[in-house]
Amino acid sequence: MSLIQVENATMEFRRADARFTAFENISLTIERGEFVCVLGASGCGKSTLLNALAGFLRVTRGRVVIAGQEVTAPSSKYVTIFQNYGLLPWRNVQKNVELGLEHSKTRRLTRAERRERAEKYIELVGLSAFKRSYPRQLSGGMQQRVAIARALAVEPEILFMDEPFGALDAITRSKLQDDVRALSQVERKTVVFVTHDITEAVYLADKIVILTPNPGRIKAIVEVPLRGVRDRVAKEFIAFQNTVFDLFHREPDELVEYMI
Amino acid sequence: MKKTLLGVRNVIVSFAALILVWQLVFIVGQFNEALFPAPTTAFKALVETLQDGSLLENIAASLKRFAIGYASAVVVAVALGLVLGVLPRVFQFVNPIVQLLRPISPMAWAPFIVLWVGIGDAPATIVVFIAAFFPVLLSTVSAVANIDPIYFKVARNFGVSQPYALWKIIFPAAFPQIANGIHLALGTAWVFLAAGEMNGVQSGLGYMVVDARNNLRTDVLLAAILTIGAIGLALDAAIKFVDRQIVKAWGGDEQ
Ligand SMILES: Nc1ncnc2c1ncn2[C@@H]1O[C@H](COP(=O)(O)OP(=O)(O)OP(=O)(O)O)[C@@H](O)[C@H]1O
Ligand SMILES: [Mg+2]
Numbered sequence: 001m002s003l004i005q006v007e008n009a010t011m012e013f014r015r016a017d018a019r020f021t022a023f024e025n026i027s028l029t030i031e032r033g034e035f036v037c038v039l040g041a042s043g044c045g046k047s048t049l050l051n052a053l054a055g056f057l058r059v060t061r062g063r064v065v066i067a068g069q070e071v072t073a074p075s076s077k078y079v080t081i082f083q084n085y086g087l088l089p090w091r092n093v094q095k096n097v098e099l100g101l102e103h104s105k106t107r108r109l110t111r112a113e114r115r116e117r118a119e120k121y122i123e124l125v126g127l128s129a130f131k132r133s134y135p136r137q138l139s140g141g142m143q144q145r146v147a148i149a150r151a152l153a154v155e156p157e158i159l160f161m162d163e164p165f166g167a168l169d170a171i172t173r174s175k176l177q178d179d180v181r182a183l184s185q186v187e188r189k190t191v192v193f194v195t196h197d198i199t200e201a202v203y204l205a206d207k208i209v210i211l212t213p214n215p216g217r218i219k220a221i222v223e224v225p226l227r228g229v230r231d232r233v234a235k236e237f238i239a240f241q242n243t244v245f246d247l248f249h250r251e252p253d254e255l256v257e258y259m260i
Numbered sequence: 261m262k263k264t265l266l267g268v269r270n271v272i273v274s275f276a277a278l279i280l281v282w283q284l285v286f287i288v289g290q291f292n293e294a295l296f297p298a299p300t301t302a303f304k305a306l307v308e309t310l311q312d313g314s315l316l317e318n319i320a321a322s323l324k325r326f327a328i329g330y331a332s333a334v335v336v337a338v339a340l341g342l343v344l345g346v347l348p349r350v351f352q353f354v355n356p357i358v359q360l361l362r363p364i365s366p367m368a369w370a371p372f373i374v375l376w377v378g379i380g381d382a383p384a385t386i387v388v389f390i391a392a393f394f395p396v397l398l399s400t401v402s403a404v405a406n407i408d409p410i411y412f413k414v415a416r417n418f419g420v421s422q423p424y425a426l427w428k429i430i431f432p433a434a435f436p437q438i439a440n441g442i443h444l445a446l447g448t449a450w451v452f453l454a455a456g457e458m459n460g461v462q463s464g465l466g467y468m469v470v471d472a473r474n475n476l477r478t479d480v481l482l483a484a485i486l487t488i489g490a491i492g493l494a495l496d497a498a499i500k501f502v503d504r505q506i507v508k509a510w511g512g513d514e515q
Contacts, residue, residue, distance in 0.1 A: 076419050086413065099418055102424075
């Protein structure tokens with residue numbers, strides 16, 4: 001059974017008496033350990049879909065099922081990483097990473113265990129030297145690393161990421177892309193990663209879900225045929241990137257071959 | 261540091277100018293000393309009340325009432341404001357009552373307060389409490405409403421449920437804006453302290469004003485007034501300093 005199953009999900013919002021459909025009839029499955037990118041233009045409902053998967057919003061129709069259970073509320077089994085980090089500015093790096101460990105549902109960790117666990121993940125994202133720093137003293141890229149460490153520290157099954165590198169410069173972004181890909185493999189996480197950057201999706205994903213707007217619908221789901229460490233300038237990489245680019249402009253009936 | 265020094269210089273220049281103009285008006289206008297004391301007369305009264313110890317006693321009495329009234333108002337109003345802030349449905353019903361009570365001058369309650377709690381420290385303390393309570397309450401509720409929604413998401417995601425979320429996430433996230441309300445309430449509360457001390461007490465700066473009037477000592481009256489102003493100014497400067505530290509600690513602009 002797939003880890004994540006979305007069955008005919010539709011999301012409507014009420015806006016001043018009118019109903020607005022953010023996305024409609026979305027069905028998809030995500031396997032354990034898969035890295036899935038949700039790709040689409042601004043406003044096509046990517047964040048809304050991710051919020052529905054993460055339990056922040058409930059779909060109007062259809063279902064979202066994770067590990068056999070319908071999603072009704074957020075859980076620290078699946079943690080979301082936001083574009084603007086969501087760090088607590090009044091806590092230092094160490095204390096930020098400990099946040100999710102202070103309210104563990106399963107077993108209360110002692111203070112020493114919390115500290116140890118946080119230190120392990122701070123080290124994993126390469127910020128050991130900044131344990132005592134406050135978010136404002138760190139660059140955007142470093143802050144996002146803290147958010148990643150905080151998410152990993154609760155040892156979730158799934159990471160949801162909503163344009164996590166959207167606010168970073170190109171060099172920092174590509175460094176973090178490398179790190180997130182490596183981390184997701186080492187830590188064996190399932191990742192659902194929202195982006196509007198085709199190169200980013202092709203670089204990271206095992207599978208790309210392409211959405212179209214008004215209302216958000218799935219246009220295509222494509223497996224990325226590239227294996228192992230990817231090279232952004234390799235011929236196959238660029239070729240596949242062009243394929244994905246083309247998909248945005250295809251008519252629906254031309255897409256069938258990619259859906260398999 | 262340079263900026264503070266410049267600030268101090270401006271304050272000195274501005275006060276010197278005020279005193280100069282005051283003295284000039286006094287000399288040119290040929291006013292009756294009892295109706296319009298000169299700065300020198302007021303200064304003499306200041307020294308006199310300092311030497312006989314009455315000024316410091318009154319300052320101490322006022323500051324004690326102020327500290328108790330203001331601090332308890334801040335604690336109660338922030339706690340209540342946080343709870344009402346996360347329960348907007350409840351606040352809808354509480355808000356009309358708050359809006360009804362808020363425009364009533366704390367002094368209007370003074371007769372009732374004296375009837376209920378008698379004379380002594382309590383009435384002036386309660387007046388200060390009322391004066392500080394509503395601004396802090398309302399600024400806390402609106403601070404909670406203005407918290408970046410991402411903090412609520414983070415709290416839910418990591419299983420930080422109530423009442424922990426209130427203390428660990430919501431209060432600190434709203435704190436800079438709450439601090440702003442606390443700051444504004446300080447000035448208001450200080451204004452009403454002196455008024456509150458004009459009934460039912462035998463000490464404090466407000467009492468000193470009334471007492472000087474009854475004894476026709478306009479020089480002491482003016483000395484008391486200037487003391488009230490000077491302490492208000494000092495309190496404001498102190499809380500401004502605290503405000504800046506808070507903004508800094510919360511990652512605001514460090515200028
Ligand atoms: N709570 C809400 N109430 C009403 N409309 C909403 C709400 N949340 C999102 N929408 C609307 O749903 C649509 C999809 O929004 P969403 O944020 O999911 O898009 P997105 O694909 O993430 O865009 P971007 O790339 O700009 O982040 C938008 O038109 C948005 O205005
Ligand atoms: Mg979005």
